[in-house]
Amino acid sequence: MVLLRQEIGSALRARRRELGRTLREVSADASVSLGYLSEIERGEKEASSELIASVCRALGLRLSELLEVVTEHAASAETVTTLPVREPVVQAASAA
Amino acid sequence: MVLLRQEIGSALRARRRELGRTLREVSADASVSLGYLSEIERGEKEASSELIASVCRALGLRLSELLEVVTEHAASAETVTTLPVREPVVQAASAA
Numbered sequence: 615m616v617l618l619r620q621e622i623g624s625a626l627r628a629r630r631r632e633l634g635r636t637l638r639e640v641s642a643d644a645s646v647s648l649g650y651l652s653e654i655e656r657g658e659k660e661a662s663s664e665l666i667a668s669v670c671r672a673l674g675l676r677l678s679e680l681l682e683v684v685t686e687h688a689a690s691a692e693t694v695t696t697l698p699v700r701e702p703v704v705q706a707a708s709a710a
Numbered sequence: 711m712v713l714l715r716q717e718i719g720s721a722l723r724a725r726r727r728e729l730g731r732t733l734r735e736v737s738a739d740a741s742v743s744l745g746y747l748s749e750i751e752r753g754e755k756e757a758s759s760e761l762i763a764s765v766c767r768a769l770g771l772r773l774s775e776l777l778e779v780v781t782e783h784a785a786s787a788e789t790v791t792t793l794p795v796r797e798p799v800v801q802a803a804s805a806a
Contacts, residue, residue, distance in 0.1 A: 663715040678788050
């Protein structure tokens with residue numbers, strides 16, 4: 615199952631790393647504890663919408679920009695989870 | 711400020727109405743109380759990622775499909791809300 619908090623967390627982490635910023639810096643800017651931000655990035659905690667907005671601001675990201683990344687990633691994750699269902703068909707074809 | 715729970719709530723409500731389904735039907739399918747689903751649709755409660763996934767399933771919607779709608783709507787909401795945000799910056803500059 616593709617979970618929204620995991621998709622949001624990994625998109626936030628990717629963006630932070632892209633900017634070369636530390637958890638400490640971003641957590642300070644977003645007024646959230648370092649440990650909590652880390653849990654959010656790892657998809658372990660559900661962040662409130664206000665907190666997501668605050669972290670987005672700290673990362674210079676619009677909510678819609680974050681969601682664009684999240685949507686794309688969720689779409690490929692959903693495709694991947696669907697793939698194994700098709701595999702046996704391919705194997706059967708090459709074996710024939 | 712554009713809040714994720716409000717965007718998700720209105721997208722879920724729009725989809726449910728599109729299908730001509732009642733809150734009662736969808737809440738039963740998603741194993742969530744009618745009152746809680748209603749609060750989620752109105753953007754008053756943060757739904758857990760598992761609950762969002764469950765409501766999506768009840769609505770025959772992939773998470774990425776929901777997010778696509780949410781992303782588009784957030785982007786237009788930001789365009790509308792972004793305009794007044796720039797004003798104070800101009801005022802601060804002219805006051806200095």
